[in-house]
Amino acid sequence: xxxxxxxxxxxxxxxxxxxxxxxxxxxxxxxxxxxxxxxxxxxxxxxxxxxxxxxxxxxxxxxxxxxxxxxxxxxxxxxxxxxxxxxxxxxxxxxxxxxxxxxxxxxxxxxxxxxxxxxxxxxxxxxxxxxxxxxxxxxxxxxxxxxxxxxxxxxxxxxxxxxxxxxxxxxxxxxxxxxxxxxxxxxxxxxxxxxxxxxxxxxxxxxxxxxxxxx
Amino acid sequence: xxxxxxxxxxxxxxxxxxxxxxxxxxxxxxxxxxxxxxxxxxxxxxxxxxxxxxxxxxxxxxxxxxxxxxxxxxxxxxxxxxxxxxxxxxxxxxxxxxxxxxxxxxxxxxxxxxxxxxxxxxxxxxxxxxxxxxxxxxxxxxxxxxxxxxxxxxxxxxxxxxxxxxxxxxxxxxxxxxxxxxxxxxxxxxxxxxxxxxxxxxxxxxxxxxxxxxx
Numbered sequence: 001x002x003x004x005x006x007x008x009x010x011x012x013x014x015x016x017x018x019x020x021x022x023x024x025x026x027x028x029x030x031x032x033x034x035x036x037x038x039x040x041x042x043x044x045x046x047x048x049x050x051x052x053x054x055x056x057x058x059x060x061x062x063x064x065x066x067x068x069x070x071x072x073x074x075x076x077x078x079x080x081x082x083x084x085x086x087x088x089x090x091x092x093x094x095x096x097x098x099x100x101x102x103x104x105x106x107x108x109x110x111x112x113x114x115x116x117x118x119x120x121x122x123x124x125x126x127x128x129x130x131x132x133x134x135x136x137x138x139x140x141x142x143x144x145x146x147x148x149x150x151x152x153x154x155x156x157x158x159x160x161x162x163x164x165x166x167x168x169x170x171x172x173x174x175x176x177x178x179x180x181x182x183x184x185x186x187x188x189x190x191x192x193x194x195x196x197x198x199x200x201x202x203x204x205x206x207x208x209x210x211x212x213x214x215x
Numbered sequence: 216x217x218x219x220x221x222x223x224x225x226x227x228x229x230x231x232x233x234x235x236x237x238x239x240x241x242x243x244x245x246x247x248x249x250x251x252x253x254x255x256x257x258x259x260x261x262x263x264x265x266x267x268x269x270x271x272x273x274x275x276x277x278x279x280x281x282x283x284x285x286x287x288x289x290x291x292x293x294x295x296x297x298x299x300x301x302x303x304x305x306x307x308x309x310x311x312x313x314x315x316x317x318x319x320x321x322x323x324x325x326x327x328x329x330x331x332x333x334x335x336x337x338x339x340x341x342x343x344x345x346x347x348x349x350x351x352x353x354x355x356x357x358x359x360x361x362x363x364x365x366x367x368x369x370x371x372x373x374x375x376x377x378x379x380x381x382x383x384x385x386x387x388x389x390x391x392x393x394x395x396x397x398x399x400x401x402x403x404x405x406x407x408x409x410x411x412x413x414x415x416x417x418x419x420x421x422x423x424x425x426x427x428x429x430x
Contacts, residue, residue, distance in 0.1 A: 001372040006270055009383070016383035018267035018369070021347055022241045023299055023387050024394035024404055025264070046263045049240070050275055051360040052233035055221055058275075058364070060265055084238055087407055091419035098413035109415075132236055137359055144352055144366065145266040149273070151359065154233065157216040168224070168231035172238050172396045179239035179394060181387045184410045184422060189239055189394055189402035192302055196399075198313035200324075204306035207399060 020182030024189070027180045029093055029112070030059075031081040031123045032073035039114060039123050040069045041096050041106035045180050047082060055154040057082070057134065063146035069102050071148060078135050079121055080152065083128035084177040090186050117156055124158055129175040131158035167209065235397030239404070242395045244308055244327070245274070246296040246338045247288035254329060254338050255284045256311050256321035260395050262297060270369040272297070272349065278361035284317050286363060293350050294336055295367065298343035299392040305401050332371055339373055344390040346373035382424065 006014065025045040032040045046060035059082075061071045074080045085093045089111075096106040107114050113126030117133065124131045134152030141148055163175045172189070179187050194207040221229065240260040247255045261275035274297075276286045289295045300308045304326075311321040322329050328341030332348065339346045349367030356363055378390045387404070394402050409422040 001374075003270075003368075003370040006369065006372070011268075013383035014270075015267045017372075017379065017385065018270045019264055020383075020385040020387070021270075021345065021369070021372070022262050022264055022272060022297075023243075023345065023392040024239050024241055026237045026239055028238075046265075047237050048261045048263045048273075048275060049234055049237055050261075050357065050364075051362055052230045053226075054360065055218075055229075055233045055236075056360060057237060058263075060263060060273075082237075090407065091410060094410045095413050095419045098415045098417075100415050130236065130238065138357075140355060140364075142265065142353075142366070145269065145271060147266055149265075149355075149364070151357070153218075154221065154236070155218040157221070157232075157236070159216075164232065168228035168235075169397045169400070170232065170235040172235070172400075173402075177238040177396075178407065179404055181392075181404070182384045184412075185384070185387075186407045186410065187388075187404035188407050189396070189404040192305065192393065192401045192403050194400045195306060195309045198310050200313045200315050202313075204310040 016182060024179040024181050024187065027085045027178055028082040029085060029096065029125050029128065030070055031083060031125060032070055032079070033077060033121050033123060034069060034073050035076050038103060039105045039107050040073055041110070041112060041125070042070050043093060043097050050151060056137070056151055057132070057154065058149055058151045061148045061150060074136055074150060075139070077121060080134055080136070081122050081124045082132045082134065083125035084130040084175060086127065086129065086176045087178060087188055089127055090178055094184070117158065120156060129160065129163060130170060130172070130177060132156070231397060239394040239396050239402065242300045242393055243297040244300060244311065244340050244343065245285055246298060246340060247285055247294070248292060248336050248338060249284060249288050250291050253318060254320045254322050255288055256325070256327060256340070257285050258308060258312050265366060271352065271366055272347070272369065273364055273366045276363045276365060289351055289365060290354070292336060295349055295351070296337050296339045297347045297349065298340035299345040299390060301342065301344065301391045302393060302403055304342055305393055309399070309401070332373065335371060344375065344378060345385060345387070345392060347371070
């Protein structure tokens with residue numbers, strides 16, 4: 001299918017097609033608090049790893065609308081959290097994407113527990129198992145389509161020790177982290193294999209740690 | 216764990232931890248050709264959806280090094296492809312991340328078939344089932360860590376019709392698309408549920424199309 005045909009597609013068909021092209025996306029509940037103290041929670045599926053030193057994550061916010069409390073809260077307070085989504089309550093998490101008025105907190109309406117760490121005002125999701133607190137470092141306004149890429153530095157991690165492997169890797173199978181394809185296809189991944197660092201001339205093979213296979 | 220402790224972690228432990236924080240990532244083989252005609256193929260796990268009108272995807276390239284043929288090829292030729300990864304050959308796909316010299320094509324060394332569409336010089340991966348051709352629209356140099364965010368517009372799609380649902384959504388289960396957590400944990404997602412568009416005051420529920428459940 002060429003670009004001129006993509007432009008001619010029915011609007012909703014094109015949105016579904018283009019949104020689902022990239023495959024499985026990372027899935028998070030993004031928590032903020034406004035300067036008025038009202039908390040906000042929304043689903044995002046555009047978080048990407050930008051670098052580990054300093055520890056940076058990026059995410060995309062759609063063009064600012066009346067209801068886009070999240071972007072305003074991040075700009076005004078300089079704090080936000082990203083929280084993973086679990087199968088036991090992914091329907092409630094999806095419900096945060098409904099268009100609630102600004103004065104309504106999706107934490108309360110959709111049944112999520114607010115959790116806090118000392119000195120940080122943005123709320124974490126109590127039900128999540130992998131939780132990250134960030135401070136924005138850059139807001140990149142994309143002229144091409146009006147979106148904003150927010151680059152944030154990780155300032156806190158809230159993860160149970162048992163979910164982190166001895167080499168630092170988070171075990172997302174054990175953490176029950178979900179993923180999403182397209183706008184609304186929620187999935188739970190199964191491990192296929194963890195591979196060793198690739199080197200020229202050496203056949204690809206499973207990663208071993210002290211001669212034990214690690215998945 | 217607070218930011219000052221993150222900074223003190225062992226380097227490899229920190230890389231594993233920060234890379235795996237975001238959960239499951241989209242996984243692609245990125246295909247390019249140089250002005251000298253030598254093709255290049257590398258794995259990327261940072262592709263994100265930026266918008267559907269115009270159809271835009273973003274991805275992160277690490278700081279330019281001697282071997283970073285991909286970024287140079289995209290800059291010089293203005294063309295690249297993203298191709299999904301399947302369980303039958305994910306080990307070969309991982310092997311493209313080995314540090315081969317510039318004159319070596321990972322297509323040949325790692326056993327991938329080059330496929331072309333008329334008028335587009337960057338090669339697709341013959342073995343993939345969901346393939347996208349892009350032209351770069353913006354290169355964003357990130358001063359904060361030396362990475363480059365490339366924003367590209369989709370100009371071609373190569374997907375079998377049977378992998379696209381009637382509403383435009385790509386069926387990644389049927390396409391056998393894989394995902395990756397961290398640097399090297401390859402996974403295959405299983406569907407949990409496709410949910411209907413969320414509205415305030417209406418309980419979240421499964422998506423139905425003509426009263427049939429659609430996963």
